[in-house]
Amino acid sequence: MATELDDGTLDRPVLGDSTRVRPEQIADDAQALQAAQRLAEVFAAEAAARDRERRLPWAELDAFVASGLWGITVPRQYGGAGVGSRTLAEVTAIIAAADGSLGQIPQNHFYALEVLRVGGRPDQQRFFYERVLAGDRFGNALAEIGHKDFKRRTRFTRSATSWQIDGRKFYCTGALFAHWIPTLAIGEEEGRDVTYLVFVPRNAPGVEVIDDWDGFGQRVTGSGSVQFSQVRVEPEWIVPFQASFERPTTIGPFAQIIHAAIDLGQARGALQAALQFVRERSRPWIDAKVEHASQDPLTITQFGDLAVRLSAAEALVRRAGRFVDAAQAEPTERSVAQASIAVAEARALTTTVSLDAGSRLFELAGTAATLDDLSLDRFWRNARTHTLHDPVRWKYHAVGNFYLNDKLPPRHGAL
Incomplete structure (x- = not known):
């Protein structure tokens, strides 16, 4: 278990596998x-x-x-x-x-x-x-690369005595650290292919988690590959997935509001880093004729613009949360659609502001902020990588189609 040291950092034991930590109980x-x-x-x-x-x-x-x-x-x-x-x-x-x-x-x-x-x-x-x-954590093995043919995707099959999974996944964020790896797998039901979410134990025989994520952002999310080779699973670990999108449910907007929150947080982090750097280290531009960079009127204006848009993004995320909660309490076709649209509106703005905050950090802080040992570029790299999970242009399309044509958005995990 990680313990806090006197200087506020955490000790880092060398771990050969994911450990279990008995959590505190949060009440509210x-x-x-x-x-x-x-x-x-x-x-x-x-x-x-x-x-x-x-x-x-x-x-x-x-x-x-x-x-x-x-x-x-x-x-x-x-x-x-x-x-x-x-x-x-x-x-x-x-x-x-x-x-x-x-x-x-x-x-x-x-x-x-x-x-x-x-x-x-x-x-x-x-x-x-x-x-x-009790302290277990879930990772994921949802996405695959290049397999448009369902027959070649990760599947689970039933033998005379057991169920088993075979396949390979990528972008498996958190799988490296997990005790269970919820995995999208296709099985046959009444002659048709149906998708399920199968909770696979991280240490089950035939599971190989490969730390091969080398993206320029979100570097330590453990988002590499998972290989399943004749992995035996119990029927109690198999949860309907496809069926949950055949009726109105909040799985999609719930997933998306967390993505919006990640981008929102990264925008906050970039803005705070920029504020601190400009206050403490940046030099004013000669034409501003001020003593400190924080007194430059054009810099002040840029920070004001960024702060306003960040506040707007925060408000949209809070509003989206209310819609998702309402849809969870009473999931109807309309309430789920409204939740999806509210979250899409939030994601549209959190995407923009997270990228802008990470980029403007350098514009406002100056050349000294680009020094490698500061790693201030991580804010933009993280935002750019994360905001590619699904295209924001389709958020605008869904929002516009909803308001203009009363077209309800599709029900899936990416909207």
Whole structure:
């Protein structure tokens, strides 16, 4: 278990595999926000070094789980805090402002919990909720590269005695650190292919997690590959997935509001870094005829513009959270569509502001901010990498089509 040292950093034991940390019990939304603020202060201290050195955040993740934050969406009837989507988004943004990679790693953990809430049987919910409250963390193995043919995608098949999974996945954020890897797999049901989410134990025979993520951003999210070779799974670990999109559910907007929160947090982090650098290190432009860069009227104006748009993005994320909560409470075709549109509006702006904040940091701070040892470029690199999860241009299309033609958006995890 990671422990906090006197200087506020975390010790980092060498771990051969993911460990289990018995979490604190978070009771409500206020306590969740307080825990996130405490952790963010510790996580921020070495975020630049972790990114620069590609240092995997094992100790930080142990502390993250130990705080109880990974269990905050477990419903109250199962012993969790059952926090609202607005609170989950703010917790995510707080952590992402400190470290964009640590903000993203739990995204699919919470996504899997939502799939379980929507489509899991009570016995499955009880089992996995208990595991999460005991300290288990979920990764993901959802995406594949190049396999348009369903027959070649990751599949699970049934023999006379068991079920097994075979296939390969990529962009498997968090799988490296996980105890369970929720995996999209295709099985045959009544002569047709159907997609399920299968919770696969990280240490099951035939599972190989490969740390081959080399993207220029989100460097330590563990977003590499997972290979499944005749991996035996139990039927109790198989949760309907495709069926959950054949009726109105909040899986899509729930997933997307966490993505919006990650971008929001990275924009906050970039803005704070820019403010600090300009106050403490930047030199004023000669034509401004001021003593300090923070007195430059054009610089002041640029910061004002960025702050206004960041505030607007924060407001849209909070608003989207209310729509998602309402749709979770009463999922109808209209309420889920409204939640998806509200989240798409938020994502459109958080995408823009996170990229702009990461770029303007250098414009406003000056050449000295580009020195490699500062790693200030991580804010833009992280934002650019994360905002590519799904194209923002389609968010605008969905929003416009909804208001202009009353066209309800498609139901899937990317909108």
